[in-house]
Amino acid sequence: MRHTRNRRLSRRDDGDTPNCGDGGGADTFFALRVASVFIVLIGSLLGALFPVLARRSKSLKIPTSVYDFAKYFGSGVIIATAFIHLLDPAIEELGDSDCLDPKWGDYPYALALTLLSVFATFIVEIIAFRWGSAKLAAIGVTNIPRGHGVITHDPDDPQFNHGVDEEKLHADSASVVLAQNPTGFVADSAATKMLGIAILEFGILLHSVFIGLTLAVDPNFKILFIVIVFHQTFEGLGVGSRLAYLDLPKKYSYVPIVGALLYGITTPIGIAVGLGIRTTYNPFSTTASIVSGILDSISAGILIYTGLVELLAHEFLFSKDMMNGSNSKIIYAVTWMLLGCGIMALLGKWA
Template sequence: MSDSSSLNCGSGGGATTYPQLRIASVFIILIGSTSGALFPVLAQRTKLFHVPKGVFDFAKFFGSGVIIATAFIHLLSPALDELGSPCLSPAWQQYPYALALAMLSIFSIFIVELVAFRWGTSKLAALGLTHDPHGHGLGAHAAHGPEHGASPTGLDDDSNSEKANEDIEAAHEHNHLDFHAAAQIIGVFILEFGVLLHSLLIGLTLAVDPNFKILFVVIIFHQTFEGLGIGSRLAYLRLPRQYNYVAVCAALLYGITTPLGIAIGLGFKSTYNPGSTTASIVSGVLDALSAGILLYTGLVELIAHEFIFNKDMINGSNGRIAYAITCMLFGTGIMALLGRWA
């Protein structure tokens, strides 16, 4: 540990070198982030692009690896450094707060999701519907309503009875689709929340960091790859037509977050310093919470659901499974390597 005379705790403002390039970085990263997140969504939902299914599969598994590496290397590791900084009071050194906050985040997301799914499943059960908690098929078994029998007039009326049954089944299926859509939207919100916090923080850091050039290049790749991971997941959302805007809005929100962070950092560059005590605490807490969110999402929602609970994977060929795992590890490796510089 450095002695107090050489310790730099970020007094004053941030770096002001390369002012024009820092301003340009807002637009350069906006293009990279938005393109990475929006391209898979548009390619899947419109006829503007003709992208083979194999490319989507690669992007999907690659993106899972990117998200997990982001959690460990780009969020949890910095959180440990920030909350363990010698600039903080000795009380921060007495307990691994970053790990505790990440654990708190994981269990909080788990409990919220468990309660939400139990409540939703009970509502569907009351309607005579079932839901697969692993998300592989809706498993709808709508009640068929009253059996064919006498009409109120005392005469058999098969056509009216069939019409009534169809109306009941349609209403049940509508409720089921609404629940399924809500479950997916909640999952997207959880994933986006963790990623957006991280994106905002690295934007703030880039705006005032003295090692701007190296960090700038790394963040361009970082945000593009992470955007590809987010976008490929958004592209696979199966939502009713009236909710199609959710995927596009989520991709655009991801695209503007880091540029927004850079713009805010440039606006407060005379007072904001990422090495200051306050900034270290705020960044460390948010990074730790975001790490827990992405760890839960990556390991449970992506890996477990995509491999262990996915019938296509369980019954698929060894080659398909090996390809999927290779794509995922490739994404993890690339994102982990970027952690060498940022």
């Protein structure tokens, strides 16, 4: 997330030549910038950790509908983040910056990198399903993924026992074994959820550092600060609600907490680093534009793939509970998702 629409406002003292290298970022509101490290940290951790800890608490009996709200609202936030807060800035950073050679505008590099990121994520997921399934089975996650679900094979059930090689089914848990499913849908897999949340969190963490760097030195601090607090909290709810429902063996129960903590600390670390190098780091420089544009493009591709495939397709089309659920349940989920997407897209007007 970068305030690239004000990029042309970063000028040298003469007001005509863009400041593309020398000097640092803005140094106004320094005390508030320092306080933002802790405020953003609290908001991020609250959003990501609360669902994880609340679900494990025996005293807090939070209705499932609250977790559903956080999950679907967060899904909308993540999808809007990909298009509005990552892809759009990347296009400006790699094609509409005064500090870049005009040749950068001859080709849509940001879109090309985003496209590359989408297919790279897809290929990584294929490899992970084929190779990683056996590794996950070794630690107790034994569900066999089929696309974005899991085959539930019962040898005593004639509906599922149509010549499937039982030895092959159990000997090679990394293989995709076709079995008839009379419902047309497949159940959720712990292995699928683990891989999906890992890809999602990687894409989010990749751009979180630059969010922090930008907040530390951007001249439009007040507006950007408010937007980032909301952004990190809402996005944290989406990540945390999914981490809370990871079905892992007991000895790996710490993984969701570690994931929530990583999300919570990344942006504050970026802010702290930005404050430390504020006298030399110019967010409008040529190097910063290129690096940020590339990372924003890659992050956008990851979140677009994850948002559309893992969050939309997997949570709705490939979810047995959702597709067999009532119309009111689907309307509830879609409404909160659209609201989250709409609010985050609206915040793009100021950041």
